[in-house]
Amino acid sequence: MTDVLIVGSGGAGLTAALKAREKGLSVTVVTKTLPTQAQTCMAQGGINAVINRGLTSDDNASALPSAGLTPHLVTSDDNASALPSAGLTPHLADDNASDTVEAHIADTLKSSHHLADPNMIEQMCQNAAKAIEWLDSIAVPFSRLDNASDPLQSIAQRRLGGASHSRACYAQDYTGLKILHTLYDRCIESGIKFITEHYLLNLVIYRGLTSDDNASALPSAGLTPHLVTSDDNASALPSAGLTPHQVTGATFWDIRQGKVIAIEATNTIIATGGFGELYHGFTTNSLGSSGDGIAAVLRAGGTASDMEFVQFHPTALLDSAILISESARGEGGYLINHEGKRFTDELAPRDEVARAIFSQIQAGHHVRLDIRHLGKEKIEKLMPQELQLCRLHADIDPVKEPIPIMPVAHYTMGGIEVDEEFKVRELNSCYAIGECANAHIHGANRLGGNSLLEIITSGIQVIEYIANRGLTSDDNASALPSAGLTPHLVTSDDNASALPSAGLTPHTQNQINRDDEAIKKIFTKPNEVNFYNKRKTLGRLMYRDVGIIRQTNKLHEAEMYLDEIYNKISVMGVGDKTRESNQNLVEFLEFRNAILLAKCTLKSAIMRQESRGAHYREDFPIERTDWQKHIYCRLKDSGVDLSTELTTVVNDI
Amino acid sequence: MNISIKRDSKTESFKLQSTSPITLLSALYDIKSELDPTLTFDAGCKSGVCGSCAVLVNGKEQLACSYKYQDADLIEPLKYHPVLRDLKVDKNKAHQTINRGLTPKHNCTSVKTPDDEAKTKIQTDCILCNSCYSSCPVLAVNPDFLGPFTLTRVWRYLAGEGQRQGKGQAQDKGQAQGTAPTGGLLDKIQVNGIWDCTLCGECTVACPQGIDPKTDIMMLRGESGKAGYSDPNFGNMDFGTPSFGTPDFS
Numbered sequence: 001m002t003d004v005l006i007v008g009s010g011g012a013g014l015t016a017a018l019k020a021r022e023k024g025l026s027v028t029v030v031t032k033t034l035p036t037q038a039q040t041c042m043a044q045g046g047i048n049a050v051i052n053r054g055l056t057s058d059d060n061a062s063a064l065p066s067a068g069l070t071p072h073l074v075t076s077d078d079n080a081s082a083l084p085s086a087g088l089t090p091h092l093a094d095d096n097a098s099d100t101v102e103a104h105i106a107d108t109l110k111s112s113h114h115l116a117d118p119n120m121i122e123q124m125c126q127n128a129a130k131a132i133e134w135l136d137s138i139a140v141p142f143s144r145l146d147n148a149s150d151p152l153q154s155i156a157q158r159r160l161g162g163a164s165h166s167r168a169c170y171a172q173d174y175t176g177l178k179i180l181h182t183l184y185d186r187c188i189e190s191g192i193k194f195i196t197e198h199y200l201l202n203l204v205i206y207r208g209l210t211s212d213d214n215a216s217a218l219p220s221a222g223l224t225p226h227l228v229t230s231d232d233n234a235s236a237l238p239s240a241g242l243t244p245h246q247v248t249g250a251t252f253w254d255i256r257q258g259k260v261i262a263i264e265a266t267n268t269i270i271a272t273g274g275f276g277e278l279y280h281g282f283t284t285n286s287l288g289s290s291g292d293g294i295a296a297v298l299r300a301g302g303t304a305s306d307m308e309f310v311q312f313h314p315t316a317l318l319d320s321a322i323l324i325s326e327s328a329r330g331e332g333g334y335l336i337n338h339e340g341k342r343f344t345d346e347l348a349p350r351d352e353v354a355r356a357i358f359s360q361i362q363a364g365h366h367v368r369l370d371i372r373h374l375g376k377e378k379i380e381k382l383m384p385q386e387l388q389l390c391r392l393h394a395d396i397d398p399v400k401e402p403i404p405i406m407p408v409a410h411y412t413m414g415g416i417e418v419d420e421e422f423k424v425r426e427l428n429s430c431y432a433i434g435e436c437a438n439a440h441i442h443g444a445n446r447l448g449g450n451s452l453l454e455i456i457t458s459g460i461q462v463i464e465y466i467a468n469r470g471l472t473s474d475d476n477a478s479a480l481p482s483a484g485l486t487p488h489l490v491t492s493d494d495n496a497s498a499l500p501s502a503g504l505t506p507h508t509q510n511q512i513n514r515d516d517e518a519i520k521k522i523f524t525k526p527n528e529v530n531f532y533n534k535r536k537t538l539g540r541l542m543y544r545d546v547g548i549i550r551q552t553n554k555l556h557e558a559e560m561y562l563d564e565i566y567n568k569i570s571v572m573g574v575g576d577k578t579r580e581s582n583q584n585l586v587e588f589l590e591f592r593n594a595i596l597l598a599k600c601t602l603k604s605a606i607m608r609q610e611s612r613g614a615h616y617r618e619d620f621p622i623e624r625t626d627w628q629k630h631i632y633c634r635l636k637d638s639g640v641d642l643s644t645e646l647t648t649v650v651n652d653i
Numbered sequence: 654m655n656i657s658i659k660r661d662s663k664t665e666s667f668k669l670q671s672t673s674p675i676t677l678l679s680a681l682y683d684i685k686s687e688l689d690p691t692l693t694f695d696a697g698c699k700s701g702v703c704g705s706c707a708v709l710v711n712g713k714e715q716l717a718c719s720y721k722y723q724d725a726d727l728i729e730p731l732k733y734h735p736v737l738r739d740l741k742v743d744k745n746k747a748h749q750t751i752n753r754g755l756t757p758k759h760n761c762t763s764v765k766t767p768d769d770e771a772k773t774k775i776q777t778d779c780i781l782c783n784s785c786y787s788s789c790p791v792l793a794v795n796p797d798f799l800g801p802f803t804l805t806r807v808w809r810y811l812a813g814e815g816q817r818q819g820k821g822q823a824q825d826k827g828q829a830q831g832t833a834p835t836g837g838l839l840d841k842i843q844v845n846g847i848w849d850c851t852l853c854g855e856c857t858v859a860c861p862q863g864i865d866p867k868t869d870i871m872m873l874r875g876e877s878g879k880a881g882y883s884d885p886n887f888g889n890m891d892f893g894t895p896s897f898g899t900p901d902f903s
Contacts, residue, residue, distance in 0.1 A: 036780070141770060582693075584685070
């Protein structure tokens with residue numbers, strides 16, 4: 001039994017792990033790969049924070065060498081004496097100096113298209129400076145300005161799309177990589193326990209009844225939710241008004257050993273990332289972004305929301321879908337069509353630029369990004385990484401030729417429906433943070449630089465909430481009347497959590513057995529349809545019909561194809577029958593999760609008959625006030641159940 | 654085009670359909686989906702930053718996602734890593750060198766100025782792909798060697814803090830107790846660390862991120878010298894040659 005089980009080792013997971021450790025809680029971090037291979041390493045642009053005025057005046061005073069001076073008022077004399085070379089960058093300093101937390105909130109709200117919760121945004125923006133301060137304190141090597149100011153004030157910031165100020169703190173164009181690796185180093189030093197190469201199967205749930213009675217009614221039973229019959233499942237539906245379910249850990253596939261294990265925990269935090277991989281071949285995301293945590297929550301009776309909102313990045317390399325950073329346009333690059341003519345404002349918000357490009361592509365034209373006029377010297381200095389990627393993946397020298405590009409899936413705004421304390425709505429002792437969660441921060445469109453900020457602030461906050469609730473919360477007590485089954489009363493023993501079969505509670509053992517059965521079935525079922533081909537088909541289908549521009553007929557057509565793929569899962573299997581280190585099996589399990597989430601995205605996209613942020617319907621091009629609400633996806637007997645509720649948030653900007 | 658892949662003790666050849674040059678990673682997935690679903694390897698971001706897909710191509714470390722394969726290429730798993738299956742290796746032991754190299758809860762300070770940033774900019778580009786570890790010949794004779802990426806990480810933190818910690822503690826402890834100096838981060842890299850490196854520079858050649866662990870190790874040697882540590886090989890007057898039973902008077 002561990003106090004905190006964290007599934008996923010990206011920025012959100014590792015932040016939570018460090019903070020839990022600081023609070024003296026025992027922590028176990030589980031990842032399906034190795035800790036630094038998470039999607040976080042791919043974030044380039046930066047992490048938003050108002051660092052000049054984000055602190056209270058008290059904080060500022062103590063942080064400054066000479067009390068009473070606000071940072072942007074430091075006189076040049078002071079600077080000169082402290083610096084060998086007086087290299088101030090006044091325009092940046094000025095821009096930063098006029099930035100406010102209020103402006104950050106307003107930018108984020110605007111980008112969300114009235115679909116985010118202003119309180120959640122405010123909380124994140126208010127905590128931003130503290131988050132940067134913390135990252136600085138653990139030695140994240142941010143890029144620095146030569147302003148000899150206190151540590152926080154010297155962090156360099158750049159302007160990203162949709163931001164009113166230069167607000168994104170960065171570490172060259174490796175911001176996510178350097179944050180992630182620094183977090184990892186601190187985790188190692190703190191002795192945090194990592195369990196690597198373990199793939200999340202299901203949450204372990206205690207439901208208050210005797211677990212044996214209840215076992216057959218679990219929607220999480222097995223790994224094939226569409227096979228659960230409606231009769232069995234009826235009592236387990238979250239909407240039925242039952243006492244919320246208690247999560248007591250999770251089951252995993254030990255990839256190396258080839259067996260199912262369980263880890264029991266008082267609190268479980270899901271930090272498994274987004275589901276961009278369902279746009280396979282048309283996404284900047286890592287192959288592992290298959291939404292495993294979201295799928296597990298759905299199977300456990302939880303809810304996913306806002307699943308129709310997928311952000312597309314305007315410029316990825318054609319075919320390989322490798323990201324070409326926004327900085328190429330920021331520096332003055334043009335988007336040109338087949339006639340070599342510009343057709344859109346290159347610096348409009350991401351969703352608008354992506355749509356303009358996609359319209360050209362739909363009309364059968366190639367779109368290219370032309371940066372030749374910037375000159376060889378500038379390109380080599382400002383975009384060395386891009387230059388290299390273009391040469392390698394597109395066989396193109398951007399100095400001499402325009403770069404063929406396409407917009408591709410980049411970030412999933414929707415995810416596990418959580419409350420304001422990041423607790424999964426229907427499940428107790430279970431939390432979700434980062435891209436896998438829908439904490440109602442990004443709404444219909446995410447602002448650049450806010451995703452790294454979200455993973456750090458929510459990672460810090462979620463541990464505060466868990467610590468405040470205490471390890472023996474009232475919720476737990478009421479949900480678990482029988483003392484013998486109360487997991488939080490079991491003596492905490494770090495080692496016990498790693499032992500799969502030692503002293504597990506019966507309902508945990510039941511879940512292991514069910515998952516074991518399900519995996520056995522996968523090994524023995526017919527493998528008539530090659531799921532790797534279907535993975536490609538799914539990616540193309542989702543990109544073409546459930547992508548940047550959506551339309552009723554196309555969506556229904558896509559639904560037909562998707563159902564066809566979905567129904568063929570029963571004859572898809574694995575060609576590799578070895579239990580140990582079976583990549584084939586893990587990729588099949590990931591594919592099944594991606595299919596499930598594709599259904600959520602597709603059904604939600606059909607239902608939302610309006611256009612809002614990243615969701616654009618050609619046949620309903622207007623944003624409508626009566627659609628200012630969320631679509632919730634839950635798992636029913638044979639598919640994905642949708643329900644809509646009016647959002648409680650009605651905000652005017 | 655054909656590529657050969659080392660699987661266990663034998664080498665298997667695969668014929669690839671693709672006419673246009675594609676990355677090795679795409680080729681591996683083509684093989685996996687069309688020819689042999691049991692072919693096993695690691696992959697992630699596809700764009701050279703997650704560090705999961707490093708393999709040997711014709712004896713040289715390459716990220717599969719960032720290398721375009723050529724006819725008759727021989728693909729092998731990384732060296733000095735236990736092979737789990739085909740091209741998939743066990744990286745845990747290599748990664749545990751970080752545990753050994755970093756000081757628990759040392760009070761790290763971050764970069765403060767553009768100068769500081771420049772000092773550790775390249776070192777912090779590390780993606781932990783383990784290419785340098787695979788290229789290091791010291792590991793062939795000393796499996797406990799800390800290895801290039803961990804030593805670069807240690808230098809990253811020391812360079813970032815201006816070496817204050819190492820020096821101060823080394824002098825205090827060494828002088829006060831008259832024993833071997835111990836100095837925070839520096840202390841952890843003396844045994845199976847900086848002095849075991851042969852400065853051959855293979856790690857620098859292997860790094861896909863342009864990191865130069867060899868130079869970082871030389872910097873660490875310099876700092877260790879200033880802090881009162883010495884090359885044990887120099888102390889024994891054996892200059893790295895094997896000991897032939899020199900009496901131990903300690």
